[in-house]
Every structure is written in C-alpha cells, then in structure tokens.
Amino acid sequence: MGGARGWEGRTPGCRPRRRHGERGERSVVPRPVVVGVDGSPSALAAVVAAAQEARMREARLHVVHAFIWPAMHVPPGGSPLGPPAGGVQESVGQLLAEAVERALATAPEVVVDHAVVAGEAVTALEAESRTAQLMVVGHRGSGGFAGLLLGSTSVHLAAHSHCPVMVVRDRPTKDGPVLVAVDGTPHSRGAIAFAFDEASMLGTDLVALHVWGTWSDHGDTRPVDLLDLVGDVENLQAHEERLLDEALSGHREEHPGVTVHARVVRGRTRPTLIEASRGAQLMVVGARGRGGFTGLLLGSVSQVVLHHAHCPVTVVRPGQR
Structure with a gap:
C-alpha cells in the first residue's frame, strides 16, 4: 500500500442486500465494486459504469482517489494569501463530490x-x-499525454x-x-x-469468439497464413469448433437464459477482435492466451484490445471471476 487513508465518507442509500445460503448459514455482504477517479472525463465515465455494475451486483460502490502531497509544504487548506476555497483538500473534495453525484444519478x-488514499494511484488501487469484486477505471487519466490511448494505471491494474478490471471508454x-x-x-x-x-445480469446475448490460424506478419509485407502450406484446413476448423464448444460447456447450463x-x-486474432468489438457493449478477455511468455502478466x-477496442474491456486473470 502506498500510505494511509485520508478523508473518507459515506453517502446514504439502500443497504446492499445480504445473500443467504441454501441452508440458512450466515449471510455474506457482497464485496464492493471499486472505481478510481481523478476528475477526468474518462474517470467520470468509469463512475457511471461502476454504479451500474454495483446495482446489478447488489453491492456498494467504493469511490477512490489516490493522492500524493506536493513535495513543497503546501497546507491542505490553501495558502493564507489565496482564495478561501483554493486548497488541495477543497479541490479533492469537489472531485469526489462530483463522482458521488454522478454515481447516485446513475443508480440512486x-x-x-x-476515500482519499495517500500514495501512487497504481499502488493504491491494486491494494x-x-x-473488491470488480475494479473499474477510465482508459485515460487526467495526467495522460496527448495522443496516448491508454493510461499507465489501466495497464498496470489489468496485469x-x-x-x-474493467477499463471504460469515454462513451460506452x-x-x-x-x-x-x-x-x-x-x-x-x-x-x-x-x-x-x-450477459445474464445485463439481459443481453453473449458472443463467444474464437479466432484461430497461424500467421506470419512481418512489417509492411502482406501477412501469410501458414496453414495454406500445411493443408487439412477442414479438420483443423472442426477441431477448433470442438475446442470452443468444450470451453462453453457447463456455462450454458448454468445460465440457460x-x-x-x-x-x-x-x-x-487482434484485428478480428477489435473489429468485433464495434457492435459490443463489453469485451471480456483473459490476461494471457496462447503463445504467452512465461511470467508475462498481460x-x-x-494489451492491444485495451488500447484499440471500441467498447469497454474487462480483463480477467486466471482464478478470477
């Protein structure tokens, strides 16, 4: 963790429902949905998405702003020579108030x-x-460089x-x-x-997309499908279809609706997924796939779909749900 907590608060609302087991065992309160905010438009879009997720999951929403005090000794309440509302604490308070207001307008x-957490954003949100059951962030923060498609905080958290981790675009x-x-x-x-x-919570369809093929792509040259040199493509296609069916088995029964x-x-794989994301409201990917290097977390x-997808992307690491 990057430091101690600072200011904290709670906005009244309906309590999250407790989920009871089949045999009447002790009820369990769902873990919260956490959203990181920094005052940027991307972060406010993330707040809206996070509030919707919290409502669907019957969980509370925890809004977090990570903050590092300036190196110079600036009083939290502002300089005596400055405006009465010009301090850092007031600015952060306004930022959080706007985020909470946006969340309650979405899911009252x-x-x-x-809470305000002292420390680096990536360290604080990782902690x-x-x-949390879900972390939601914007795809770019207020400190992003012009033209940068994805902020470093989003990439770090996904890994x-x-x-x-759900990474939200400005207009999902x-x-x-x-x-x-x-x-x-x-x-x-x-x-x-x-x-x-x-898909079950949203009441929408699920598209399970499996892209396969062995491609050689060097620079500006035209990509070559190496399977054309191998042959027996029909059997390979049938094998990949069975692979997808096996991956989905069990989940269909669990979610018959x-x-x-x-x-x-x-x-x-990459251009096919990016193109498919145009018509989706959410893309879900694993942190690693075929051919991943050992030890590589993302x-x-x-990484490519986080940068270029046309919809919000959720990255799920092994063992998470």
Whole structure:
C-alpha cells in the first residue's frame, strides 16, 4: 500500500442486500465494486459504469482517489494569501463530490462511499482490488499525454489486480452483446465465466469468439497464413469448433437464459477482435492466451484490445471471476 487513508465518507442509500445460503448459514455482504477517479472525463465515465455494475451486483460502490502531497509544504487548506476555497483538500473534495453525484444519478439505490488514499494511484488501487469484486477505471487519466490511448494505471491494474478490471471508454454504448474472447487455454476460463455472468445480469446475448490460424506478419509485407502450406484446413476448423464448444460447456447450463452465439473465425486474432468489438457493449478477455511468455502478466492480445477496442474491456486473470 502506498500510505494511509485520508478523508473518507459515506453517502446514504439502500443497504446492499445480504445473500443467504441454501441452508440458512450466515449471510455474506457482497464485496464492493471499486472505481478510481481523478476528475477526468474518462474517470467520470468509469463512475457511471461502476454504479451500474454495483446495482446489478447488489453491492456498494467504493469511490477512490489516490493522492500524493506536493513535495513543497503546501497546507491542505490553501495558502493564507489565496482564495478561501483554493486548497488541495477543497479541490479533492469537489472531485469526489462530483463522482458521488454522478454515481447516485446513475443508480440512486446503491450505497456509495468514498476515500482519499495517500500514495501512487497504481499502488493504491491494486491494494483496493484485494477486497473488491470488480475494479473499474477510465482508459485515460487526467495526467495522460496527448495522443496516448491508454493510461499507465489501466495497464498496470489489468496485469496486477486481484480482481477483474474493467477499463471504460469515454462513451460506452448500452446496446449490443457481451463479447468474450475464447482461446481454449485455462487463461480464458475466468473470462468465460465472467462474461456469462455479465450477459445474464445485463439481459443481453453473449458472443463467444474464437479466432484461430497461424500467421506470419512481418512489417509492411502482406501477412501469410501458414496453414495454406500445411493443408487439412477442414479438420483443423472442426477441431477448433470442438475446442470452443468444450470451453462453453457447463456455462450454458448454468445460465440457460443467456443466448450464446459461438463464432469460430480463421484469421488474425487482434484485428478480428477489435473489429468485433464495434457492435459490443463489453469485451471480456483473459490476461494471457496462447503463445504467452512465461511470467508475462498481460499478453499482447489483451494489451492491444485495451488500447484499440471500441467498447469497454474487462480483463480477467486466471482464478478470477
């Protein structure tokens, strides 16, 4: 953790419902949905998405702002020579108030609390993820460089968070299905489970997309499908279709109300997923896939869709749901 907590608060609302077991055992309060805010438009879009997730999950929403005090000794209440409301504490308070107001306007029945955490944003939010069921952040923060598609905080959390991380674009759509990338490896199992849950809560369809093929792509040259040199493409296609069906088995039974569209596409993984994201309201991917380097926490495909997808992206690491 990057330091101690600072100002904290709680906004009244309906209490999160307690979930009871089948045999009447002790009730359990759902873990919170956590959203990181910094005052940027991207962060406010993340607040809206986080409030909707908290409502669907019957959980409270925890709004977090990570803050590092300036190196110079600036009083939190502002300089005696400056305006009475010009201090750092007042600015942070306004930032949090705007985020809480946006959350309650989106989901007034959700309990919203907030806190200022002293430390680096990536360190503070990673620590918050230990007790969260979902972490939501904007794709760019207020300190992002012009032209940078994705902030460093988003990338770090996707690789290191202890719970699934949703990265939200400025204008997420409310239409379309949930899209999940399936590669047939254990790394995508958590993503598949998360995507089925999300589609069920949203009341929308699920598109399970499996892209396969062995491609050689060097610079500006035209990519070559090496399978053309191998042959027996039809049998390989049938094998990939079975692989997708096996990956989805069990989840269909658990979510009978979710309409599933299983798609097997022979092509290049990254551009195919990016194009498919145009019609989705959410894409779900595993942190790593086929061909990932040992020890690499975030695969190249996951990084590319985080940068270029046309909808919010949730990254689910192995063992998470």
